[in-house]
Amino acid sequence: MIGLVQRVSEARVTVDGAVLGEIGHGLLVLVCAEPADTPAHAARMVDKLLKLRIFSDDAGKMNRSVVDVAGGLLIVSQFTLAADVSGGNRPSFTAAAGPDLGRQLYERVLALAxxxxxxxxxxxxxxxxRVALVNDGPVTIPLRIT
Structure with missing residues (x-):
């Protein structure tokens, strides 16, 4: 499972002009399932997201988690994280899970979170x-859960 984590001061996702999800400070997480992923991968993704220490402590060091700072999580499915451009300029997405598995694992991540x-x-x-965000830092961290 692939994740792209961005520490944000605010983020929102809209569909057809309607805001469907919105947080203040916290993490915007783009998530992509791969064909070999299982519900255990989803559980490890959520564990990592909740424990990832990328918020500043009183000394200014990245030492606090989203739980520690009472931040929000905005979790968005993003199959393009599995893009392969090694064979040319048009991305291939064959490394992403199919829609059924992708949906199942995305929903599992949401439920566990x-x-x-x-x-x-x-x-x-x-x-x-449409995803809008204010990246705080900026801090952007790629994750690969195996």
Missing amino acids: RERHPVVACGVFGADM
């Missing part, structure tokens, strides 16, 4: 979304 964290917003799987 909601069980363990009080502020979780999301986009719509497979929708044409």
Whole structure:
């Protein structure tokens, strides 16, 4: 499972002009399932997101998690994280999970996050979304859960 984590001061996702998910400070997480991924990968992704220490402590060091700072999670499906451009200029997405598995694992990530964290917003799987964010830092961290 692939994730791209951005520490944000605010983020929102809209579909057809309607805001569907929005957070203040926290993490915007783009998530992509791969064909070999399982619900265990989704669980490890949520564990990592909740424990990732990328918020500043009182000394200015990245030493606090989204839980520690009572931040939000905005989780958005993003199959293009699996893009392969090694064969030319048009990306191939064959490394991404198919729609059924992708949806199942994305929904598993959301369910686990909601069980363990009080502020979780999301986009719509497979929708044409607009994501707006203010990257704080900027801090952007790629994750690969194996």
